[in-house]
Amino acid sequence: MRVAFVTPRYGREVVGGAESAARQLAEHLVASTGWCTEVFTSTALDHLTWRNELEPGDQTMNGVLVHRFSPEAERSSKFYELDGRIRLAPGHATREQAEDWIDMNGPVTPRLVEALCASSADVAAFYPYLYYPTVRAIGRVPMPAVLHPAAHDEPALYLPVFADTFASADALVFHTMAERRLVQRHYPVAGFPQLLLGLGTELPPARRRPGREVLGSGDRPYVASVGRVDEHKGSKMLAAYFAEYKARRPGPLALALVGPVAYRPPRHPDVVLTGMVSDEDKYDVLRDALALVSPSALESFSLAVTEAWTLELPVVVNARCGPTREHCERSGGGMWFGSYREFETVLDRLVADVALRRDLGARGRRYVERHYRWPVLIERYARFLEEVSARGKLSAEAVAASVRGSEPANGPVRAVAASPGLNRRGQSPPRRG
Amino acid sequence: MIASGSDPLPASDDYLRQVMAEIDEEVRRRRGEIPLQLERELDELFLEHAPVSARAGDLKDALALVDRAAFIDPVVPVTSERPAGTAIKKGLRSLSLWYMGWVTHQVSQFGAAASRALHAVDAQLEDLQARVPPASPTFVLDPETGDAWWSVRAVDALLGARGRVLHVACGDGWLVRRLSAAGVDAYGVDPRPDMAVDAELEGADLRQEEPLEHLRAVGRASLGGLVVSGIVEAMEPARRDELVRRAADRLGARGVLVVHSLSPEAWFANDAPVEADLSTGRPLRPRTWAHLLATWAVEVSEGPGGADYAVVARRAPT
Numbered sequence: 001m002r003v004a005f006v007t008p009r010y011g012r013e014v015v016g017g018a019e020s021a022a023r024q025l026a027e028h029l030v031a032s033t034g035w036c037t038e039v040f041t042s043t044a045l046d047h048l049t050w051r052n053e054l055e056p057g058d059q060t061m062n063g064v065l066v067h068r069f070s071p072e073a074e075r076s077s078k079f080y081e082l083d084g085r086i087r088l089a090p091g092h093a094t095r096e097q098a099e100d101w102i103d104m105n106g107p108v109t110p111r112l113v114e115a116l117c118a119s120s121a122d123v124a125a126f127y128p129y130l131y132y133p134t135v136r137a138i139g140r141v142p143m144p145a146v147l148h149p150a151a152h153d154e155p156a157l158y159l160p161v162f163a164d165t166f167a168s169a170d171a172l173v174f175h176t177m178a179e180r181r182l183v184q185r186h187y188p189v190a191g192f193p194q195l196l197l198g199l200g201t202e203l204p205p206a207r208r209r210p211g212r213e214v215l216g217s218g219d220r221p222y223v224a225s226v227g228r229v230d231e232h233k234g235s236k237m238l239a240a241y242f243a244e245y246k247a248r249r250p251g252p253l254a255l256a257l258v259g260p261v262a263y264r265p266p267r268h269p270d271v272v273l274t275g276m277v278s279d280e281d282k283y284d285v286l287r288d289a290l291a292l293v294s295p296s297a298l299e300s301f302s303l304a305v306t307e308a309w310t311l312e313l314p315v316v317v318n319a320r321c322g323p324t325r326e327h328c329e330r331s332g333g334g335m336w337f338g339s340y341r342e343f344e345t346v347l348d349r350l351v352a353d354v355a356l357r358r359d360l361g362a363r364g365r366r367y368v369e370r371h372y373r374w375p376v377l378i379e380r381y382a383r384f385l386e387e388v389s390a391r392g393k394l395s396a397e398a399v400a401a402s403v404r405g406s407e408p409a410n411g412p413v414r415a416v417a418a419s420p421g422l423n424r425r426g427q428s429p430p431r432r433g
Numbered sequence: 434m435i436a437s438g439s440d441p442l443p444a445s446d447d448y449l450r451q452v453m454a455e456i457d458e459e460v461r462r463r464r465g466e467i468p469l470q471l472e473r474e475l476d477e478l479f480l481e482h483a484p485v486s487a488r489a490g491d492l493k494d495a496l497a498l499v500d501r502a503a504f505i506d507p508v509v510p511v512t513s514e515r516p517a518g519t520a521i522k523k524g525l526r527s528l529s530l531w532y533m534g535w536v537t538h539q540v541s542q543f544g545a546a547a548s549r550a551l552h553a554v555d556a557q558l559e560d561l562q563a564r565v566p567p568a569s570p571t572f573v574l575d576p577e578t579g580d581a582w583w584s585v586r587a588v589d590a591l592l593g594a595r596g597r598v599l600h601v602a603c604g605d606g607w608l609v610r611r612l613s614a615a616g617v618d619a620y621g622v623d624p625r626p627d628m629a630v631d632a633e634l635e636g637a638d639l640r641q642e643e644p645l646e647h648l649r650a651v652g653r654a655s656l657g658g659l660v661v662s663g664i665v666e667a668m669e670p671a672r673r674d675e676l677v678r679r680a681a682d683r684l685g686a687r688g689v690l691v692v693h694s695l696s697p698e699a700w701f702a703n704d705a706p707v708e709a710d711l712s713t714g715r716p717l718r719p720r721t722w723a724h725l726l727a728t729w730a731v732e733v734s735e736g737p738g739g740a741d742y743a744v745v746a747r748r749a750p751t
Contacts, residue, residue: 167652177641184650191597191651191683193620193638237478244475248467297483320483320494332449335456338494340475341467345459349452356452363448371634383636391618 001035003385004121004143008107008131010041010066011054015228015260018128018150018300021199023064025127025381028200030063032378038065040116040133042107050075050107067115071107079104087155098161102135105156113137122389125173129165130156139168144388148173151183152298153322163187171388173197173381175301178322193391195384200374201306204283211288214281215256215272222254222272223316223347224289226282226304227296229273230262234295234318239265241295241343246270248344253351255293258285286311290357291350297321306372309333309364314357316346333364476501492555499551503544505537582736583743584608587660587691588615590745596657596685601644602664606632609639617658622647645672648679656683662693666700667712677725684748690729692722692744699740719744 007022014020022039030037044050050071059066082101086093093101113136116124124141126134128150138145147169151157166172166187173195174180184190212219229235235257242255243266253270260276274285286292292308297320305315305327317324319338328334335350337343350357370376467475480498507530511522575581587608591598594617600608603621606629612619620638623629629639640647644664659680665673680690700709700716709715717725719733722744729746736742 180640181646184647188650188652188655190642190647190649191599191655193597193618194640195638196633196640232482234482237481240478241475244471318483329449335449335453339460339479340472341460341463342456345456345463349456349459359448376634380634380636 001033001123001382001385001389002121003029003035003037004116004119004124005037005039006112006116006124006126006133006137007039007041007128008050008133009045009047010039010068011045011061013045018148021150021301022125022127022148024200025125025378026064027062028374028378029382032375033382035382036065037063038067038119038121040067040069040112040119042109042112042133043068043070044107048075067112069109069112069115071109073106073108075106076104079106086159090155090158091160093159095160098159101156101159102132102161105130106132108132110136113140117141119143123385125385126169129162135161135165138165142393144170144391144393146171146173146385146388149179149183150175150300151179152300153182154298157182157186170391170394171195171384173384175199176323176326178326179300182322192394193384193388195380197377197381197384198372199301199303199306200377201303201310201368201372202374204287204307204310205280207287208280208284211256211285214277214285215254215274217254217256217272220252220254221290221351222256222288223291223293223350224256224258224285225293225295226258226286226307227294228259228262229257229265232296232298234297235263236265238293238295239268239271241340242271243268244340245344245347249348253290256285256289258282283307283311286313289313291316291347294318294321294324296324299323302327305334305364306368309361309368312358312361312365314350314360315364316343316350327367331364331367333360333362333367335360473501492558496548496551496555499544499548503541503548505540505544507533507537509533579607581608581662581693583691583693583734583741584611586734586743586745587693588612588617590689590691590747591617591619591658591660594618594657594689595687596655598658598660599647599651599656600660600662601647602662603639604628604663606637606639608660608662609637613637645675645679648676648683651679651683653682654685654688656688657685658689658691659684660691660693662691665692665714666695666716667708667714669712669714673714673717681726681748686748688748690726690744690746690748692746693741694722694744695741696735696739702740722746 005026007019009019026037043052043054045053056068056070125146127148166189171193256272258274292315294317297318302324315334317336319336325336335346337346513519598619600621603623609619609621622640622642624643633639694716697716719742723731726746731746734743
């Protein structure tokens with residue numbers, strides 16, 4: 001098998017997000033199967049600018065052959081003007097506006113698209129749905145296309161241009177059931193071959209030092225939040241909630257915000273910002289925490305949650321985040337909050353109840369062992385890719401029918417009557433796309 | 434408070450449901466402990482980056498948003514970065530407050546009235562749902578053989594299907610596996626939690642989804658075949674109506690629909706599944722299916738003892 005991944009950025013420097021997931025999947029696929037795995041990507045590392053930072057051309061990274069192509073231009077400020085205009089009502093954007101949005105969103109890499117179309121790969125895996133390489137290539141590639149949408153409930157998902165993107169996939173891979181529900185609510189892809197995969201979770205490194213030493217917070221108990229400290233990731237809300245919590249519950253409890261800082265919350269004696277830390281330090285902090293708090297409503301999987309469960313740490317998640325709440329509901333390993341009062345109540349209970357913390361953590365760990373260890377995950381993914389490759393491209397006829405919403409081949413059925421004599425023709429008029 | 438720390442661990446869903454019910458109870462008990470304005474500000478902070486539709490069909494969340502937005506505050510903030518800004522804004526606010534207050538009072542009244550109406554609709558929907566609980570699928574397999582008498586007919590009818598074949602209420606995927614072994618590209622959905630998880634982990638395309646929700650998200654005329662078993666007996670009429678319409682709409686040319694149902698006689702017998710008493714639906718007679726699928730070529734096979742039957746309906750080629 002020869003597998004081609006398509007992702008806008010690629011490299012160890014790209015932390016978190018769909019692109020990082022694509023890299024881990026590609027590297028584990030090579031390591032486990034020995035398949036020829038290549039990546040078509042840009043030379044950019046920053047998704048806000050698409051600035052050329054790496055050399056174009058080919059290089060091998062951890063067994064993966066990486067083809068890099070320079071974006072034709074950096075992202076212009078016009079993108080933000082257009083984005084601001086259409087994000088208020090993205091479903092009402094015109095096709096032309098949506099096409100412009102795709103080009104301005106970038107990275108504009110037509111040579112990547114040409115090279116991918118000329119590739120001899122058996123399957124192309126696109127990750128995520130949102131960017132130029134996926135949108136412009138997925139309908140053109142000669143090999144079966146697997147789309148990993150990594151979709152959030154974000155305005156872009158509603159842009160009319162993505163109907164073709166989803167319809168052009170020959171198979172879909174989702175992180176969670178919540179993501180699948182979200183995509184299927186907007187695009188008629190339920191009948192496509194699908195795999196609910198998620199992301200692999202590494203075994204934690206051995207303990208190096210106490211988490212309190214990493215934080216420099218003395219012997220205080222603490223809860224931790226791991227990931228980019230960012231307003232959009234709920235960090236502002238979490239910092240404000242924790243400050244209010246401490247005003248109402250004075251005591252030693254602290255909050256550790258662990259990760260690169262894009263938003264700096266107001267200074268507070270009980271809030272520790274670590275900035276970017278090594279994986280070892282991150283796990284050391286988690287090991288000694290009372291719980292992990294994931295305040296973000298916009299996660300499509302959340303490795304932080306599964307990593308915490310690896311250490312049998314209970315988690316507290318945002319009730320409005322479908323994927324993390326789904327993790328908690330399926331595993332029984334965490335609780336959620338949808339208001340300050342709920343946050344306070346959940347935290348009170350967790351801090352006071354050691355046995356509950358232990359039970360939740362154990363359930364979370366069992367869930368991760370069953371679903372999200374790399375060997376299990378890669379075996380399922382490899383089998384799925386083989387099936388997709390064997391099945392080949394979905395017929396153009398079926399795709400066209402699905403996209404256009406064409407009239408079914410035969411006449412309508414009768415509706416079930418409420419009472420005899422009230423039968424009526426039951427089919428709604430055909431939609432014209 | 435529930436006992437925790439027990440071993441072995443109780444089932445995840447029951448355990449967590451109980452813990453979260455206790456949390457909800459405590460949250461209700463704490464109502465009024467936090468000053469109203471402060472709580473509102475904190476809740477607005479929560480909603481700042483929360484997608485409205487993150488939880489599909491969560492009417493309670495949507496209503497909470499309406500409630501929070503229903504009151505329009507006429508007292509606009511006056512802080513300013515410029516030295517005289519605050520004083521100027523304060524002056525403008527004082528001058529315009531009589532007017533703004535009059536307008537916003539009416540808008541707030543409208544918002545409150547709309548919110549009340551939505552809450553009334555919500556209450557009625559909850560009442561309806563309580564009266565008509567969704568029926569869970571009935572088991573269709575013979576417990577002794579682990580098979581169903583009609584499965585051979587279903588597989589025969591679906592060989593050579595022009596497109597994927599969907600088994601609705603697929604259970605653990607028994608028929609999907611049989612169809613796949615016969616070379617049919619089949620997949621299944623089942624609404625019961627964890628029913629399909631093991632099979633899915635082993636690589637089958639089985640999903641935990643509500644059948645109608647799934648069918649709504651399937652492309653038109655994109656399926657080669659559809660098998661429905663264990664759910665039509667207890668379905669309330671409106672949902673069964675939708676199921677039949679969606680099935681016809683989602684099947685392509687030469688599509689095949691296979692429906693398995695208990696017979697009305699079996700439904701009212703003493704050994705009928707409990708759904709017979711608990712649901713508002715009842716099984717149709719085979720001739721009713723033939724009537725509903727009037728433009729299709731319909732074959733009906735009765736099961737041993739007349740307790741159930743299978744309908745195989747083929748869409749005529751165009």
